[in-house]
Amino acid sequence: MSLILILGASRGLGKALTQAYVEQGHRVIATVRKAEDMAAVQDLGAQVLQVDLANPASISGLAWQLDGKSIDLALYVAGVWDGHAAGVPPTQQQFDAVMHSNVLGFMQALPQIAPMVQEAGGVVAAFSSEMSLLSSADESAWLYRVSKAALNMAVASACRQWPGLTLLALDPGWTQTEMGGNSAPVTVAQSVQGLMQVLEQVRPEDRGSLLRYDGTRTRFLDA
Template sequence: MGLILILGASRGLGRALATAYVEQGHRVIATVRRAEDMAALQALGAEVLQVDLADPASVSGLAWQLDGASIDLALYVAGVWDGHGAGVPPTQQQFDQVMHSNVLGFMQALPQIAPMVQEAEGVIAAFSSSMSLLSEAAPDAWLYRVSKAALNMAVASAGAQWPGVTLLALDPGWVQTEMGGPAAPLSLQDSVQGLMQALAGVTPDDGGCLLRHDGHRLRLAAAG
């Protein structure tokens, strides 16, 4: 079975995906921010690295920790909710927290992992949201929407730099996690099963797309 890297697996979708891929027999390397989150994932059968994806200094050691592994699938799951009301300008602290985790972390991690994914002619997928789309603009979760729109641009812009890598964004839907809340219409299990099925069907033509948990594809940038 192939090697799967999950960046941000201490809880929610990241942990559920790590669990599901281990159960399928894959070798899984997962990252967590805090040392106390390592044991639970190790008990599931994953290899665990401590990396704070919101901290460039921590991310800078990621390639060294991975030690040249050939990666078939890398998932950037890490992200935070903005946590402030509709129409309220973010403070610098709020902006830095959300943008560092949701955008900068991915942009810092990408050149570290892309050569290893390139070796396997694999897939890199960053977790985004339909809330990132201009067609879905709304006054709620303003900063979160902006961060995921920026993430989409990073995905659409960076793909050509690593030929052989299929780089795309993922939309897991509104899921019943700590971030999504209990009112979300999609269970964690259903989102994970949908994402895994959708990822299993990815081809190089899907590079630069937003891939939904239900398999629907939306191109983030004009072709050519």
């Protein structure tokens, strides 16, 4: 039985992964932003912590709540969508909301959890997107794309800081969640199954890579 930390489990893929890992017999600690979301995640069988991953003051107590536990897998799932196309300038409020959740939260949480995961010889994975890659850039959702590109850089840079930690990014695909919409081509079940299979097969050389739910790999770093 592994100990799995899921940061951002109120809904969508975070909640689905929480349920799937609990059903596999793992111990899961999951975070939610609002107190009213705690009961539903607890009912899945997870231990639940209330942490607002877009709020540095809330994140600052994460390590204290985890109390030095040895963590086998930590997933940073939290994120928000902004679909404004290039040429539509984001407001400061929109920019802050996206960047705080998608980037700052990870950068605040990682230094707290990295020693606990490294001690277990485990994996930290941040949820990114194929939309983050410069090679696939277009005019759609430019703030979201920018935030995920920044997250990729945070992952790549942190690999240098913690050389003994298997740290990578994940692409769950365009999935039928509240964020992805009903017209997305990938079901939640397909994404969760694929992500779990990919994570089971992670190798040390996958550090600094973007791993897609279907097994495709894109490296950010040289060997």
